[in-house]
Amino acid sequence: KAGVTQTPRYLIKTRGQQVTLSCSPISGHRSVSWYQQTPGQGLQFLFEYFSETQRNKGNFPGRFSGRQFSNSRSEMNVSTLELGDSALYLCASSLGLAASTDTQYFGPGTRLTVL
């Protein structure tokens, strides 16, 4: 079974631009979560989507948004990029069962550099 894929793997943008990152979950997984990893803050939860609906949201500004499509693929968008948005953005997929202990499996990440 193919793992979680993320595109692109690397991205360089300048301040003020916007960016869209893509994630394809493991086949059969309906939940997709996004995390930001930075050296100072570690892995921080951005948001989670399940069946095209946002199920939970982390403590990030409104410049960070996402969506999920009917095939469970997900995109996240960051508008008006700031230098501090430079990070590794990780996508994780899971079955998404309620009150569940199902495991999240991570993709390789997208390394975003903002100049």
Place this chain on the structure above:
Amino acid sequence: DQQVKQNSPSLSVQEGRISILNCDYTNSMFDYFLWYKKYPAEGPTFLISISSIKDKNEDGRFTVFLNKSAKHLSLHIVPSQPGDSAVYFCAAKKTSGNTGKLIFGQGTTLQVKP
């Protein structure tokens, strides 16, 4: 407020010996805990998990211990191998919240010397 803490940024052990990685949490609502391993330029890889109804879970060389009263968990790797050298993250979640949201510790870099 750091709800999950890994107080040791790094750990170095000799090949064949035991590696013990520690993790503390503050939120008593957390009832499911996971350990992930991460190599540079890759996403975290799931290692092992434990539910709060257990105090130990074992999978091959990896064992996770949970002490609920102390809000502490640890990952034991026996025997340690050079390929285990990576960053290890513990993560916690509340299964009652109908969400997959994980709260991660800051990570511990393990170096296993040949």
